[in-house]
Amino acid sequence: MTSDAAIRVMDLQKSFKDVDVLRGVDFDVAPGSIFALLGSNGAGKTTVVRILSTLLKQDAGSAAVSGFDVATQPQKVRESISLTGQFAAVDEILSGRENLVLVARLRHLKDPGAIADDLLARFALTEAGGRRVATYSGGMRRRLDIAMSLIGNPDVIFLDEPTTGLDPQARLEVWQTVRELASRGTTVLLTTQYLDEAEQLADQIAILHQGRIIVNGTLAELKQLLPPAKVEYIEKQPSLEEVFLAIVGEGDESVSEDTAGAARTTRKERS
Incomplete structure (x- = not known):
């Protein structure tokens, strides 16, 4: 503070x-x-x-x-x-x-x-x-x-x-x-x-x-919470929406299975 x-x-x-x-x-x-x-x-x-x-x-x-x-x-x-x-x-x-x-x-x-x-x-x-x-x-x-x-x-x-x-x-x-x-x-x-x-x-x-x-x-700090995405030689920074879903979706029973699956897929693609 x-x-x-x-x-x-x-x-x-x-x-x-x-x-x-x-x-x-x-x-x-x-x-x-x-x-x-x-x-x-x-x-x-x-x-x-x-x-x-x-x-x-x-x-x-x-x-x-x-x-x-x-x-x-x-x-x-x-x-x-x-x-x-x-x-x-x-x-x-x-x-x-x-x-x-x-x-x-x-x-x-x-x-x-x-x-x-x-x-x-x-x-x-x-x-x-x-x-x-x-x-x-x-x-x-x-x-x-x-x-x-x-x-x-x-x-x-x-x-x-x-x-x-x-x-x-x-x-x-x-x-x-x-x-x-x-x-x-x-x-x-x-x-x-x-x-x-x-x-x-x-x-x-x-x-x-x-x-x-x-x-x-800051937005830059929040993006650093997820590893950068890489497709061949192109680096893609995570969007704020991806950060939000990855953080809030974890362990939240109210999140639908489709949303959680999409978040897991996104994380797998980043690994």
Whole structure:
């Protein structure tokens, strides 16, 4: 753990009745980086985000965002973060600009109109700013949603599966937006089920499985967990998907026999 981490999580635990969702989660996120939290449905990704954004209390362990403890300093945490959920939280009756102005006024910021115009330009939505959001494409809605999250210049932004349900072009638009956020110094914690998304965006990748972080490192470090594949004179590096299946599939009874067989075949080909 580094003392200057934008996000620090230590031994985080959470149960719902008799189901242990988080069983001792540890990780930290460097300022201005993109951290991808991967995991299957039900792995606990959204639970981690809800705890870090003060929407849910942990049972044990500790977590801090921007140096503020989520349990004892929740208001300070809320002032330094923004959360974008799995579905765009925009008002379809209002125009894009009106949505931005509304949020700026709710945050009691000066000159909400100027803030809205600046964000519309930053997210390439100026021409569509006067149109009702109901006419926007999926990618435009998600860009507007992220733009609304940035009002107030939060240090940390949580993106919980931001490209769920989007078409390929819209996904690329969101990817570019996330890259721009990090380039401006915003720390991004991204949860996703799309392994190629993590490959494209993340500086650091952690895999959450059965309530614990089982792997945490850069893409290059994760690829080194498997031997390089060789076909005649061509060396093929393992993809993140192969790494994920090889790690999570081992000993997981929920993985189908076909998937496990495919993983075993892949490992044999590498030997």
